[in-house]
Amino acid sequence: MKVTLINPRWENRGISSNNVSLFSFPPQGLVQLASLTPLDWQVEIVDENTADIDFDEPTDLVGLTGMTSLAPRAYEIAAKFREKKIPTIMGGIHASMIPGEAKRHVDSVVIGEADLEWPGILRDFENGNLRQIYRADLPSNLDFPVCRAVNRTYPISFSRFLPDVKFAYFQTSRGCSLNCKHCSTTRFNGRIIRTKSMPDLLEEIRQERIISNFDFILFVNDNIMADPRYARELFRELRQLEIRWFSQTDIRIANNDIIDLACQSGLSGVFLGLEAVNPSFLQQTSQTKERWRSCYEPAVKRLRERGVIVYASFMIGFDNESDKTVDEVVDWAIENKIDIAEFMMLTPLPGTELFEEMSKAGRIRTRDWNLYGLGDCVFEPIGWSKEGLEEALKRAYKEFYSLSSITRRINRRLPFRHFVSTLMTNFDFRRFGK
Numbered sequence: 001m002k003v004t005l006i007n008p009r010w011e012n013r014g015i016s017s018n019n020v021s022l023f024s025f026p027p028q029g030l031v032q033l034a035s036l037t038p039l040d041w042q043v044e045i046v047d048e049n050t051a052d053i054d055f056d057e058p059t060d061l062v063g064l065t066g067m068t069s070l071a072p073r074a075y076e077i078a079a080k081f082r083e084k085k086i087p088t089i090m091g092g093i094h095a096s097m098i099p100g101e102a103k104r105h106v107d108s109v110v111i112g113e114a115d116l117e118w119p120g121i122l123r124d125f126e127n128g129n130l131r132q133i134y135r136a137d138l139p140s141n142l143d144f145p146v147c148r149a150v151n152r153t154y155p156i157s158f159s160r161f162l163p164d165v166k167f168a169y170f171q172t173s174r175g176c177s178l179n180c181k182h183c184s185t186t187r188f189n190g191r192i193i194r195t196k197s198m199p200d201l202l203e204e205i206r207q208e209r210i211i212s213n214f215d216f217i218l219f220v221n222d223n224i225m226a227d228p229r230y231a232r233e234l235f236r237e238l239r240q241l242e243i244r245w246f247s248q249t250d251i252r253i254a255n256n257d258i259i260d261l262a263c264q265s266g267l268s269g270v271f272l273g274l275e276a277v278n279p280s281f282l283q284q285t286s287q288t289k290e291r292w293r294s295c296y297e298p299a300v301k302r303l304r305e306r307g308v309i310v311y312a313s314f315m316i317g318f319d320n321e322s323d324k325t326v327d328e329v330v331d332w333a334i335e336n337k338i339d340i341a342e343f344m345m346l347t348p349l350p351g352t353e354l355f356e357e358m359s360k361a362g363r364i365r366t367r368d369w370n371l372y373g374l375g376d377c378v379f380e381p382i383g384w385s386k387e388g389l390e391e392a393l394k395r396a397y398k399e400f401y402s403l404s405s406i407t408r409r410i411n412r413r414l415p416f417r418h419f420v421s422t423l424m425t426n427f428d429f430r431r432f433g434k
């Protein structure tokens with residue numbers, strides 16, 4: 001039998017959809033399921049962002065995933081396969097948050113992390129007993145019984161003007177204790193941090209290196225510092241492998257007791273979800289980040305001094321946002337010489353505390369999930385207009401990626417290859433302000 005795992009395409013809306021050209025590789029979840037698929041099954045992964053779906057290609061079962069803004073396209077894909085009498089199953093964060101909606105479009109829905117359920121789901125299908133709903137328990141750790149080797153190395157373009165770089169990606173932990181109001185990670189993955197055993201992880205990295213000779217590792221954790229003790233152990237072990245790596249993290253990676261260890265292990269770049277620089281705005285989404293606010297400037301400085309690329313994200317659309325507060329964010333990012341910045345519209349994604357609060361208050365303007373790509377204002381703002389927020393988002397990009405700003409923020413401590421890629425990415429991101 002054959003199962004086809006599909007990642008729907010991004011529509012051309014918002015920074016997150018534009019990032020397809022920057023980070024175009026199949027989602028980790030589908031690759032993970034492929035590795036857990038029994039050997040008597042044929043498995044194919046189709047990323048619609050890089051290849052068209054062949055609806056005439058024979059298959060027995062179709063698996064779909066997708067964040068909220070991808071859900072409408074996932075439903076369209078499911079409908080086409082169901083017309084051909086091919087069963088469909090959907091998992092991922094959106095289907096887990098709104099399973100009733102997803103169930104109207106597919107034959108089966110998996111709620112939660114599907115790793116442990118997946119082989120049993122395929123057996124149910126073989127026996128003609130595919131259930132409408134599967135509720136997956138959170139695995140206690142990330143040491144799963146791999147059935148087959150999968151390709152974990154993919155080319156990533158940091159700029160349309162630079163050649164692809166080969167990234168191998170691995171996940172070392174799941175879960176997040178921060179529980180930010182705008183983020184559904186805690187609701188989906190839980191607050192308890194679960195990790196992969198170090199020997200298994202290191203062996204996977206060594207084997208992938210032999211197979212693909214990758215350039216860098218991308219750790220696809222929501223936060224590689226979620227468990228500081230595990231992070232320290234990881235960094236100590238990585239020193240022996242002599243690799244370079246990137247990851248999403250929080251500012252604790254710049255603490256004096258860990259930054260040197262991280263850099264010695266090959267740290268090349270970080271993605272920091274700073275969200276805001278105004279403490280009152282941080283209070284609206286994360287009390288923990290509000291407490292960390294005073295650490296932002298020294299953390300960024302330490303990272304830059306050690307030649308680490310700082311890629312930071314900020315949100316626009318908090319209650320009582322204004323032209324002045326948006327300018328403050330942009331000015332702060334320029335003043336602190338953030339290498340690459342992402343400005344996103346505050347978006348009440350289903351499953352988040354923010355969504356529940358705004359729904360109860362009657363502030364959700366639309367449930368057209370196509371508009372939930374972090375570039376459109378989908379709620380009733382307080383203190384500003386929808387049009388004003390969307391225009392401010394474009395202006396933030398225009399000002400941050402102005403020629404004077406780029407010149408001011410250049411980090412000459414970066415290794416030459418990183419310096420060139422960061423500079424060209426800055427020029428590439430100028431298009432988001434148009």
